[in-house]
Amino acid sequence: MGQYRLLKKEECGIDSSFWNHYIEVVKKEVIPYQWNILNDNITDSEPSHAIDNFRIAAGEMKGNFYGQVFQDSDVYKWLEAAGNILLIKRDEELERKADAIIDIIEKAQEDDGYLDTYFTIEEPDKKWTDLLECHELYCAGHFIESAVSYYRATKKYKILDIASRLADHLCTVFGPEEGKNHGYPGHQEIELALVRLYECTGKEEYLNLARFFLDTRGTDDFFEEEFDRRGQISFWNKAKQKEPNIRYNQFSYKTYNQFHLPVRQQTEAAGHAVRAVYMYTAMADIASLTGDKELFGACRTLWNDIVNKQMYITGGIGSTHSGEAFTAAYDLPNDTNYSETCASIGLMFFAQRMLKTEVDRTYADVMEQALYNTVLGGMNYEGNRFFYVNPLEVVPENCLGNPERHHIKPVRQKWFACACCPPNIARTIPDLWEYIYTAGENTAYVHLFMGSQADINLDSGRLSIKQTTMYPWTNKIRMEVESDTQEFMTLAVRIPKWCGSYRVMINGSEADIPVRENGYIFIRDDFSSQTVIDMELEMKPKLMASNRNIHYNAQKAAIVRGPLVYCIEEADNGKYLSELSILADSPLEEKVMDQFGGAVMIQGKGVRKVNKTDAGELYTPYAAEEYKTDIRAVPYFLWNNREAGEMQVWIRTQ
Amino acid sequence: MGQYRLLKKEECGIDSSFWNHYIEVVKKEVIPYQWNILNDNITDSEPSHAIDNFRIAAGEMKGNFYGQVFQDSDVYKWLEAAGNILLIKRDEELERKADAIIDIIEKAQEDDGYLDTYFTIEEPDKKWTDLLECHELYCAGHFIESAVSYYRATKKYKILDIASRLADHLCTVFGPEEGKNHGYPGHQEIELALVRLYECTGKEEYLNLARFFLDTRGTDDFFEEEFDRRGQISFWNKAKQKEPNIRYNQFSYKTYNQFHLPVRQQTEAAGHAVRAVYMYTAMADIASLTGDKELFGACRTLWNDIVNKQMYITGGIGSTHSGEAFTAAYDLPNDTNYSETCASIGLMFFAQRMLKTEVDRTYADVMEQALYNTVLGGMNYEGNRFFYVNPLEVVPENCLGNPERHHIKPVRQKWFACACCPPNIARTIPDLWEYIYTAGENTAYVHLFMGSQADINLDSGRLSIKQTTMYPWTNKIRMEVESDTQEFMTLAVRIPKWCGSYRVMINGSEADIPVRENGYIFIRDDFSSQTVIDMELEMKPKLMASNRNIHYNAQKAAIVRGPLVYCIEEADNGKYLSELSILADSPLEEKVMDQFGGAVMIQGKGVRKVNKTDAGELYTPYAAEEYKTDIRAVPYFLWNNREAGEMQVWIRTQ
Structure with a gap:
């Protein structure tokens, strides 16, 4: 196991005709549209009420909570997308809007750090009593992610302070110690968020809490006991149930939420696909941060199960709408599948975190496969229509009339009642600079081909890489590489598995560089004067x-x-x-x-x-x-x- | 519109190597197995408790009701199957068992004629308050059908008396008159049963009540008002609902139960398939009995919609397990469909009743298609394993792992928690003699090819037909025809649509008889001496x-x-x-x-x-x-x- 790090923003920026369009679209179309949705300025869409929920919780407005119990996360995802856009380029107007929201969030946060408008407004005495269904930790996770992103972009501490107060509060509520709540979330997300906050603040408690959530999961009867404590009543329909999960009982209810086994013993990707990959992401992150080989081994087993048995050729995962879930090995129907956009985004997260421990092209190959097919497919070219579900075969008449296909929309939608996918795309696209490279001691790894300028701080000095390409439309990639030192460094470039043959020209001369077992070619040089590397990847249809x-x-x-x-x-x-x-x-x-x-x-x-x-x-x-x-x-x-x-x-x- | 009648048992008996096997299997395997199920003598199956429910309601035993709210109907279907078997040949032991059950049913019937063990035992004050969900009229219908069959077989009046008391009770409770309940059933079945009871007893009130149920359906807001009266609580989960039907809300709840339109205005087969065809059966029956052309026209429109747009080549109907329902025109997926065995049995009923008004081979063709494929496919050759759902494509691994295919059992089952299909097959197979022929004034219509002896009373005399055939394995059918009069009579024989060409030999001489527009050939003769008609239907694969x-x-x-x-x-x-x-x-x-x-x-x-x-x-x-x-x-x-x-x-x- 090696240790590789993701780049910092100052080390990498995208400049690509292909991606500039999408980043621009996120900024000009998606973020403003979502802003209007959140503020209920759109008349022909489902009301959101998300900002109003915060105003009410903040005491600035009277009223009831409205929307999904996880409605807060829509605001957080918007904030994260805004943060990611601002990190590329500051924008006063956008920042003003974000700051205004952050002010309200601050007021909506309770004195002890608690933050969740549903419970603050509607059921203040029921906090943390239904971790399985009520998404409090999920929302907390999304807030923390947005805080890290927004802070990173603006260096404004306020949001990070709110996040730290929230995380500190979680540390007092949850944990292995006697008297604390020994539970873990029904919808994983907090784990990966706490890791991000740890990486941002250096506070080990956050990493430890994330580890606690993962390591406790599936080792006890927490959700059953919680279910009994709340009188076996389901949050969703307020009726008494036989089992903790009412809605997806064709699966074991434990499998649906991935607590059928301790996470280290899970070998097959199962249950709700987004929850699964968010959890695996945190597992991979923690494995890399702590050098936990056993945990990394579990991640690799789960990765292989997805990639070799449960993934669509489009990088889509989750074969059924029933529970938005994985089904079984090789069960990949094309016209009834779910393949939620968010799940493929989560698969990209998982791949990216695996690359922190192990350089192998499977991770970058799948990251690319998910990105260029299902993730990008989740939004139209103009950025104003979306798919939540990504089928591989559609006959519109059969979708409209048949409940097995009813979740498949033959036409892109403006918005969704459960609005996770569009904001998830919006936060991911401006963040793609973080997926192109990783850095080892004296090696820069090129995972993705995107026009970009990277200035990577390696142990011996800075390696600058200017990537120019019309990829994925053409197969030529130019990398102008230069370092600020005489030391030898290595540029490792992925040769994708789909690529039958490749050419490498160094300063105009053909170089015969073999691909290594992990799928990368290694170009070792002192790079002290500019080296022009031209690559051609065979990409015939x-x-x-x-x-x-x-x-x-x-x-x-x-x-x-x-x-x-x-x-x-x-x-x-x-x-x-x-x-x-x-x-x-x-x-x-x-x-x-x-x-x-x-x-x-x-x-x-x-x-x-x-x-x-x-x-x-x-x-x-x-x-x-x-x-x-x-x-x-x-x-x-x-x-x-x-x-x-x-x-x-x-x-x-x- | 003509008027054709079904034969009486004394006019027709099956003697067919193909069908004798299945009738024997019903008698030797299915009925005894079901008897043991109903009496909870089978240890490795879901408990039934159905007979015990009657014992409790009869005051012979203490305890609570157990099972589906329509559990009574399992007993009635058994009784009907037993009646149909006894009608072929009396059997003392079987009759003793049936009589014992009938004694208990008699005691379980309340003084006013009411009969439904769930409500008698559990909620005596809630009778008739949830017609949409609670199947009281459905169970009543099945009891009435069993009574007609058992009485027909044994001429024992007791069961018919119970049925008449029940039907009389229904006539006092339901109807258009002020002060009566103006409702109709959530699961249609009583309508066709009341017609059968009318035909058996001649009491017009029963026919009128069946008409009332049909003609009122979909003309008012009865189910919505009933829903409000019961506090908008669903029987199924005891929780408050937004709409009367909770379970199949991808359809309009009205469509699911076929009350989206007055029945005469319905043009597309929609909703729960069994309910639909049971209703259409009663509509066709009443149209023929009352000469109601408008009603018959509605039946024909619905028939054509099924046959030309919504039917599998196997005669299966109901494309989705979600609501066991029709979906949309041409939406006939092969690996996620439902095609319940009972629905195809209901389609046979519908076809048979259409033949009472109109002789057209479409009805007999489809009756045959459903019978020889889906209906017979619902039971194995030995009669001890069953299919409820009849897919056209199965990959076992994909059924086990995927909720969209979870209803599809790749292996025949011993029994089902909702045990409608096996008893439905059991009552239908011994009743097939009733599907072979119909009689017009002086014409006998041969719809199905089955070894049988018919002695049909036509207006001018009796026409005897001895049919001998190895059909469907071979294509030869011999009919030895003789009448007891000198009058000319007509034998009309269906030439199935699948048959490209046919030969008719009359007493050994080839006869060139054209097929008429309705798909039948007409052989007119005095038949006073025996006429041997040999037919060959082209049936190459x-x-x-x-x-x-x-x-x-x-x-x-x-x-x-x-x-x-x-x-x-x-x-x-x-x-x-x-x-x-x-x-x-x-x-x-x-x-x-x-x-x-x-x-x-x-x-x-x-x-x-x-x-x-x-x-x-x-x-x-x-x-x-x-x-x-x-x-x-x-x-x-x-x-x-x-x-x-x-x-x-x-x-x-x-």
């Missing part, structure tokens, strides 16, 4: 097949190009996509679209098979005819950016 | 295709032979059925199996496509290889009669 245990994808292929998974849409191929087959031996051609910043479309040859005797009856004798046709595919993340209609990732082959 | 709007079945075909739909099973084709394609142009050969009474298996040519690079990873570059293979298919109704494994009806074609 190709067809991918599934493991045969994914029965849903038998005899089908997905088109990929580099990190991008493609899909066919009705807009380009007409209705009845399932009648199409792609001719596997025919060439796949690239075409630059005149939309979406030079996105690359892929065109192949195929056939459409239609039954001749189709005559308005349900079933008629088989008499199929085939017609030749082109098959046109667009990047999955761009689907439903033009017109509504059918969509399909896995295409039948001939 | 063939492939069927789906309407293109059933996206799930694109590029796929189903193998059919006569009325039978075939499926491929892992037992004959190995694992990974979805890798197989059938070569559409290759011949389909018939092979007689040495199991299941000479069942016919079908063998075709196909290919298996496997990806060469499959190496334990989820996704690898596409490099498919095809292997030639045979494709072996067995009748769908026989699936999972040998070993557990995958099953698939719709097969990819090449």
